[in-house]
Amino acid sequence: MCGIVGYTGPKQAYPIILKGLKRLEYRGYDSSGVALLHNGKLDVYKKKGKVAQLEESLVGVNVHAHIGIGHTRWATHGEPSDRNSHPHTSSSGRLSMIHNGIIENYAQLKKELLSKNYTFTSDTDTEVLLNFIEDILLNNNCTLEEAVRIALKRITGAYCILLLDEQDPETIIAARKGSPLVIGIGKGEHFLASDASPIIEYTKEVVYVNDYELAIVRPNELILKNIGNEKITPFITKLDMELAAIEKGGYDHFMLKEIYEQPSTIQDCLRGRLHAEDGTITMAGIDDNIEQIKNAERIMIVACGTSWHAGLVAEYIIEELCRIPVEVEYASEFRYRNPIVNKGDVIIAISQSGETADTLVALEKAKENGAFIFGVVNAVGSSIARISHAGAYTHAGHEIGVASTKAFTGQLVVLTMMALRIAIQKETITQERYLHLLTELADVPEKVDAILKNAEHIKTIALKYKDAHDFLFLGRGYNFPIALEGALKLKEISYIHAEGYPAAEMKHGPIALVDENLPVVFIATKDSYHEKIVSNMQEIKARKGKIISIITEGDDISPTLSNDCIFIPPADELIAPIISVIPLQLLSYFTGIAKGIDVDKPRNLAKSVTVE
Numbered sequence: 024m025c026g027i028v029g030y031t032g033p034k035q036a037y038p039i040i041l042k043g044l045k046r047l048e049y050r051g052y053d054s055s056g057v058a059l060l061h062n063g064k065l066d067v068y069k070k071k072g073k074v075a076q077l078e079e080s081l082v083g084v085n086v087h088a089h090i091g092i093g094h095t096r097w098a099t100h101g102e103p104s105d106r107n108s109h110p111h112t113s114s115s116g117r118l119s120m121i122h123n124g125i126i127e128n129y130a131q132l133k134k135e136l137l138s139k140n141y142t143f144t145s146d147t148d149t150e151v152l153l154n155f156i157e158d159i160l161l162n163n164n165c166t167l168e169e170a171v172r173i174a175l176k177r178i179t180g181a182y183c184i185l186l187l188d189e190q191d192p193e194t195i196i197a198a199r200k201g202s203p204l205v206i207g208i209g210k211g212e213h214f215l216a217s218d219a220s221p222i223i224e225y226t227k228e229v230v231y232v233n234d235y236e237l238a239i240v241r242p243n244e245l246i247l248k249n250i251g252n253e254k255i256t257p258f259i260t261k262l263d264m265e266l267a268a269i270e271k272g273g274y275d276h277f278m279l280k281e282i283y284e285q286p287s288t289i290q291d292c293l294r295g296r297l298h299a300e301d302g303t304i305t306m307a308g309i310d311d312n313i314e315q316i317k318n319a320e321r322i323m324i325v326a327c328g329t330s331w332h333a334g335l336v337a338e339y340i341i342e343e344l345c346r347i348p349v350e351v352e353y354a355s356e357f358r359y360r361n362p363i364v365n366k367g368d369v370i371i372a373i374s375q376s377g378e379t380a381d382t383l384v385a386l387e388k389a390k391e392n393g394a395f396i397f398g399v400v401n402a403v404g405s406s407i408a409r410i411s412h413a414g415a416y417t418h419a420g421h422e423i424g425v426a427s428t429k430a431f432t433g434q435l436v437v438l439t440m441m442a443l444r445i446a447i448q449k450e451t452i453t454q455e456r457y458l459h460l461l462t463e464l465a466d467v468p469e470k471v472d473a474i475l476k477n478a479e480h481i482k483t484i485a486l487k488y489k490d491a492h493d494f495l496f497l498g499r500g501y502n503f504p505i506a507l508e509g510a511l512k513l514k515e516i517s518y519i520h521a522e523g524y525p526a527a528e529m530k531h532g533p534i535a536l537v538d539e540n541l542p543v544v545f546i547a548t549k550d551s552y553h554e555k556i557v558s559n560m561q562e563i564k565a566r567k568g569k570i571i572s573i574i575t576e577g578d579d580i581s582p583t584l585s586n587d588c589i590f591i592p593p594a595d596e597l598i599a600p601i602i603s604v605i606p607l608q609l610l611s612y613f614t615g616i617a618k619g620i621d622v623d624k625p626r627n628l629a630k631s632v633t634v635e
């Protein structure tokens with residue numbers, strides 16, 4: 024993962040890079056650094072910890088420069104420390120480089136370099152690649168651009184690199200494979216970054232660099248080439264993103280802001296697609312490919328993390344409404360286990376960032392086998408969006424908090440609309456049920472809003488249980504994946520161990536954990552499983568577990584079994600997950616805050632996982 028920023032132009036580079044790194048901290052935040060080139064001299068500053076610590080260490084230091092690169096790290100090779108932080112400097116001191124990704128054959132390259140008496144000051148694969156480039160540069164009497172090209176042909180793995188050369192006062196050399204890179208085009212200046220957030224306030228014109236492309240970036244010039252040295256015409260895209268979208272807007276944390284944005288992000292997701300009054304759903308990606316999708320013999324869903332949970336909900340919904348078999352796969356397993364993918368198979372890829380390495384590679388492989396790839400992606404223009412044959416954006420806006428919230432509800436809304444659109448075409452749903460579900464979907468923003476108004480009550484519950492060592496989350500049917508998501512959210516931002524389980528399966532193991540110290544969260548909204556899950560509550564109560572239940576307004580049985588209840592508005596069972604996840608997001612948020620955790624940047628995590 025890691026975030027990278029670069030600038031070349033007439034402005035001061037350091038403030039632009041620093042601000043950009045702060046925006047990219049969601050990608051990693053265990054150390055950071057900058058390299059600034061001024062008067063033919065490279066100054067490199069780096070620090071373990073968050074970007075604010077780097078900033079603090081540079082107060083009073085002369086950081087004057089018009090060109091520079093910066094990095095915020097999520098450690099892969101080498102522990103987080105000052106010396107393993109990027110930028111790295113080449114043996115001769117001439118080059119400085121930052122890198123996002125993993126060089127898989129670094130050990131072999133390092134061996135070669137050690138035999139040539141190169142020494143290393145860090146444990147990173149990045150320093151190996153940098154010295155490998157320098158070695159080629161010095162021994163072949165070529166340009167840096169050529170040396171980079173030769174080196175990249177020899178390496179395996181993923182990278183986005185930015186390089187500065189002391190002997191070239193205006194140029195940044197950049198290249199990517201597998202890790203994202205956007206170049207912003209200003210007036211007599213260029214900005215480089217892992218995503219558009221560091222660029223947005225300076226220019227809306229950007230170029231998304233593709234895999235195996237190399238960019239030579241100067242204030243007044245952007246040359247794009249492929250790795251075979253052929254020039255490529257940069258394709259300029261206009262950013263459709265506002266600065267306000269990436270600021271906290273009065274909230275204490277991005278996560279809280281994003282939770283509260285959900286009534287409007289869900290509305291944005293429905294807008295122009297769901298027409299409840301005339302009973303139609305318009306989704307260009309589905310409409311244009313309806314025959315292929317509706318006739319699929321099976322659908323495979325590939326995703327990671329929270330997006331995988333959305334896939335599990337979709338499995339239940341698509342099988343129920345469309346009668347098409349669905350398999351949900353962890354992308355990291357799918358890519359390596361030699362799955363059977365045939366020509367014409369439909370693969371739905373779900374990803375907030377659109378950059379998750381495992382998902383991306385899994386899709387590339389499936390595509391090679393002739394599968395039809397449908398992307399359900401949040402980040403517009405991201406790699407997964409671009410390699411998909413068709414897709415539907417979730418329109419949740421920029422999500423910055425590491426724990427995914429609004430992107431998840433956006434995914435559920437898109438996947439539900441897709442299932443309805445396919446089902447009506449396939450005639451596997453009655454007109455009456457179809458129209459009912461359309462109205463239910465249209466009502467979701469209002470219901471989410473009602474839950475958010477109950478936040479104080481959820482906060483009280485969070486404070487009551489914040490010192491528990493473990494939590495169990497249980498749900499059945501459509502709410503089973505929500506139990507998994509509730510447990511994941513709590514783990515991510517409160518560091519409390521939590522397990523999600525199908526409520527009935529609980530008696531085959533986790534029930535052994537139940538005693539008076541174990542809070543058990545039941546997602547037990549009124550649905551066709553309700554009586555069954557009430558029995559599961561009885562089983563927990565009989566063993567003195569503390570029951571926190573998420574239940575439907577009007578339910579008068581569950582409260583008699585629960586220690587604490589969170590009531591939510593009634594909804595059709597198929598729509599309920601979009602609503603029942605909201606209290607779980609708030610429960611995790613308030614628990615994390617009560618424990619003094621930086622919920623936007625919890626330890627060890629990163630938002631966009633661009634390494635496998």
Ligand code: G6P
Pocket residue numbers: 327328329330331373374375376377378379382425426427628629630631632
């Ligand atoms: C990381 C994030 C999760 C996210 C997962 C998949 O682990 O912290 O919030 O669900 O990656 O990411 P994607 O961008 O593909 O949805």
